[in-house]
Amino acid sequence: MLWKTLTYCGWGRVKxxxxxxxxxxxxxxxxxxxxxxxxxxxxxxRSYGDACLNNEGSAINMxxxxxxxxxxPDTGILQVExxxxxxxxxxxxxxxxxxxxxxxxxxxxxxxxxIANDVHGKNHHGAGTFGNHVTEITLMTAGxxxxxxxxxxxxxxxxxxxxxxxxxxxxxxxxxxxxxxxDVMTVTERRITDFDAFIAALDQSQSTYTVGWIDxxxxxxxxxxxxxxxGETGYGLVPQKxxxxxxxxxxxxxxxxxxxVKAFNTAYFRRVPASGRTIVKPxxxxxxxxxxxHDWNKLYGKSGFMQFQCVVPPxxxxxxxxxxxxxxxxxxxxxxxxxxxxxxxxxxLMSFPMEGYxxxxxxxxxxxxxxxxxxxxxxxxxxxxxxxxxxxxxxxxKHVPAMYPxxxxxxxxxxxxxxxxxxxxxxxxxxxxxxxx
Amino acid sequence: MTETWIILGATSSMAKxxxxxxxxxxxxxxxxxxxxxxxxxxxxxxxQRGAALAEAIPFDARDANGFDAxxxxxxxxxxxxxxxxxxGSMPPQAEIDLDPSLIDGVIADxxxxxxKFLQAIAPEMEARGGGTVIGVGSVAGDRGRxxxxxxxxxxxxxxxxxxxxxxxxxxSGGHVVTVKPGFVDSAMxxxxxxxxxxxxxxxxxxxxxxxxxxxxxxxxxxxFWRIIMGIITRIPERIFKKMSV
Numbered sequence: 001m002l003w004k005t006l007t008y009c010g011w012g013r014v015k016x017x018x019x020x021x022x023x024x025x026x027x028x029x030x031x032x033x034x035x036x037x038x039x040x041x042x043x044x045x046r047s048y049g050d051a052c053l054n055n056e057g058s059a060i061n062m063x064x065x066x067x068x069x070x071x072x073p074d075t076g077i078l079q080v081e082x083x084x085x086x087x088x089x090x091x092x093x094x095x096x097x098x099x100x101x102x103x104x105x106x107x108x109x110x111x112x113x114x115i116a117n118d119v120h121g122k123n124h125h126g127a128g129t130f131g132n133h134v135t136e137i138t139l140m141t142a143g144x145x146x147x148x149x150x151x152x153x154x155x156x157x158x159x160x161x162x163x164x165x166x167x168x169x170x171x172x173x174x175x176x177x178x179x180x181x182x183d184v185m186t187v188t189e190r191r192i193t194d195f196d197a198f199i200a201a202l203d204q205s206q207s208t209y210t211v212g213w214i215d216x217x218x219x220x221x222x223x224x225x226x227x228x229x230x231g232e233t234g235y236g237l238v239p240q241k242x243x244x245x246x247x248x249x250x251x252x253x254x255x256x257x258x259x260x261v262k263a264f265n266t267a268y269f270r271r272v273p274a275s276g277r278t279i280v281k282p283x284x285x286x287x288x289x290x291x292x293x294h295d296w297n298k299l300y301g302k303s304g305f306m307q308f309q310c311v312v313p314p315x316x317x318x319x320x321x322x323x324x325x326x327x328x329x330x331x332x333x334x335x336x337x338x339x340x341x342x343x344x345x346x347x348x349l350m351s352f353p354m355e356g357y358x359x360x361x362x363x364x365x366x367x368x369x370x371x372x373x374x375x376x377x378x379x380x381x382x383x384x385x386x387x388x389x390x391x392x393x394x395x396x397x398k399h400v401p402a403m404y405p406x407x408x409x410x411x412x413x414x415x416x417x418x419x420x421x422x423x424x425x426x427x428x429x430x431x432x433x434x435x436x437x
Numbered sequence: 438m439t440e441t442w443i444i445l446g447a448t449s450s451m452a453k454x455x456x457x458x459x460x461x462x463x464x465x466x467x468x469x470x471x472x473x474x475x476x477x478x479x480x481x482x483x484x485q486r487g488a489a490l491a492e493a494i495p496f497d498a499r500d501a502n503g504f505d506a507x508x509x510x511x512x513x514x515x516x517x518x519x520x521x522x523x524x525g526s527m528p529p530q531a532e533i534d535l536d537p538s539l540i541d542g543v544i545a546d547x548x549x550x551x552x553k554f555l556q557a558i559a560p561e562m563e564a565r566g567g568g569t570v571i572g573v574g575s576v577a578g579d580r581g582r583x584x585x586x587x588x589x590x591x592x593x594x595x596x597x598x599x600x601x602x603x604x605x606x607x608x609s610g611g612h613v614v615t616v617k618p619g620f621v622d623s624a625m626x627x628x629x630x631x632x633x634x635x636x637x638x639x640x641x642x643x644x645x646x647x648x649x650x651x652x653x654x655x656x657x658x659x660x661f662w663r664i665i666m667g668i669i670t671r672i673p674e675r676i677f678k679k680m681s682v
Contacts, residue, residue: 002627002628003628004627004628005628023624023627024624025448025449025450025623025624026448026472026475027475027478028472028474028475029624064450067478067479067481067482068481068482068485069478069481069482070481071485081478092485092486
């Protein structure tokens with residue numbers, strides 16, 4: 001059958017949707033589903049909030065369209081179906097000396113999802129976003145299929161990259177892979193004592209891949225302490241660890257309570273010797289550290305969790321420090337907190353990245369977290385920063401136009417591609433993105 | 438020496454997962470089916486995943502005239518020739534009730550088509566002194582039920598055919614695995630009411646490879662279907678005839 005009524009949710013499990021979902025196994029069936037009941041494409045639903053949901057409407061699950069279509073070993077241009085997972089591309093191509101030029105924090109993200117959210121990775125400061133390496137997209141809108149690229153229908157291309165699925169169904173994409181030496185990472189880990197030192201270290205880092213883990217429970221002198229990880233790809237032999245583990249049931253509330261997180265973070269900080277260290281690990285362990293624990297989102301218990309991710313321009317660094325401070329004093333943070341330098345590049349009208357520093361922190365979804373996040377969002381808005389829509393479940397609509405200055409252009413392009421609003425999602429409705437003027 | 442796998446009905450999700458699994462081992466794969474556009478993409482995909490050779494080739498279970506071309510293509514490769522049969526069709530029983538002529542198609546897709554193919558290729562396998570046939574049947578073939586007894590009886594016929602073919606090919610060093618999948622998470626079961634314990638195609642593919650390696654004769658996948666079907670086949674007919682399971 002074409003349709004199945006499903007209840008599904010974003011990765012954070014705070015937003016849910018119920019509706020008919022089609023899961024085509026051949027490209028030819030996608031058009032059939034669109035003719036029948038047009039709805040947005042979804043992938044592995046790794047966006048945290050409601051970007052991948054269409055409550056009471058239909059959705060087209062693209063995960064079964066996950067094949068490689070063409071590859072040119074001379075240029076490194078790979079064409080894949082939209083449902084192929086980024087981690088799968090890395091697994092197959094790294095031993096041959098190629099990697100996706102940009103990889104998000106989970107290898108389970110599909111190529112379609114990476115484009116629709118114009119995701120970034122640990123090399124954003126140098127490489128830009130995922131969309132910066134996409135050379136062509138095959139896009140299906142109600143009624144027609146077209147190929148678009150940065151030079152062919154550039155307006156539609158820019159509205160599709162980072163376009164939250166609003167311009168149609170991404171069937172396949174061509175992307176430029178990045179040459180690498182092999183499937184091993186050399187990683188240098190270093191303790192960083194506080195926030196200012198962290199910013200300095202991020203600014204000075206010369207590495208291709210750089211990411212900071214921060215202890216979001218540390219206060220006072222230790223505020224913003226953490227570990228800086230710098231990585232380069234290389235050739236070598238590292239034994240692959242055994243099979244992945246999974247979280248079988250919802251964890252109880254105390255699993256991520258304040259004392260547990262504080263103790264965990266201290267241990268995690270001390271794991272790296274004071275002198276720092278350089279280690280080698282398989283690329284998957286560096287790029288997708290949490291993928292080895294299946295369903296780790298259940299660790300936050302039944303009520304789910306939210307990720308607050310913002311980017312703040314360098315001119316408002318003081319605001320970012322106050323944000324970290326506020327989080328640390330709230331005692332609500334989980335161990336998952338990441339600080340990164342961002343470069344200026346992005347590929348779409350609605351792309352999240354901008355020059356500055358990005359902070360991402362997970363919170364168990366409870367009343368206190370909602371009010372804290374609302375305050376943080378206010379601070380980000382004042383600091384002329386942005387909230388990442390792929391993670392968002394809470395943003396106030398009023399902030400969207402200032403955070404995303406290309407919104408009017410995007411609205412016009414989306415309206416042209418999808419006049420009926422068939423590809424609206426719970427996120428675009430909640431934030432009134434398509435009706436913004 | 439590189440083995441060749443002829444995969445009949447290669448567009449199904451179970452076949453796709455299996456083709457990927459044998460590609461990873463470096464085999465030759467001939468992807469046979471009706472939708473060649475789709476199969477060309479699958480062939481490229483298998484090649485990238487490690488298949489020594491991957492080609493799409495036309496196959497229609499209802500048209501035996503096309504079978505020889507596939508056999509000739511496989512003959513060009515050295516090494517053992519293996520066949521994995523994933524074809525079958527299951528129109529809703531209610532449609533068959535309205536139009537009994539649909540039965541011919543179901544029997545051709547699920548039983549006589551693949552049987553004719555296997556019959557034609559068996560001498561080549563015997564001449565090469567080995568090779569494996571995987572025949573995908575169904576738990577529906579273990580007992581006729583009100584919901585799908587035409588499909589079930591076609592599969593039952595196929596099971597019996599496979600059992601005989603096993604008896605034959607064993608003598609020349611070959612082997613036949615009969616596979617009885619329960620519910621597999623595919624386009625065939627998507628959105629159908631009453632599905633439970635649905636297995637991902639990758640899991641089924643792993644079970645198939647394991648069965649080939651261990652020379653199993655008849656497997657249920659996932660394994661617990663052996664227990665479920667053990668119970669269902671033991672229900673006395675005078676009770677079973679009144680049930681709708």
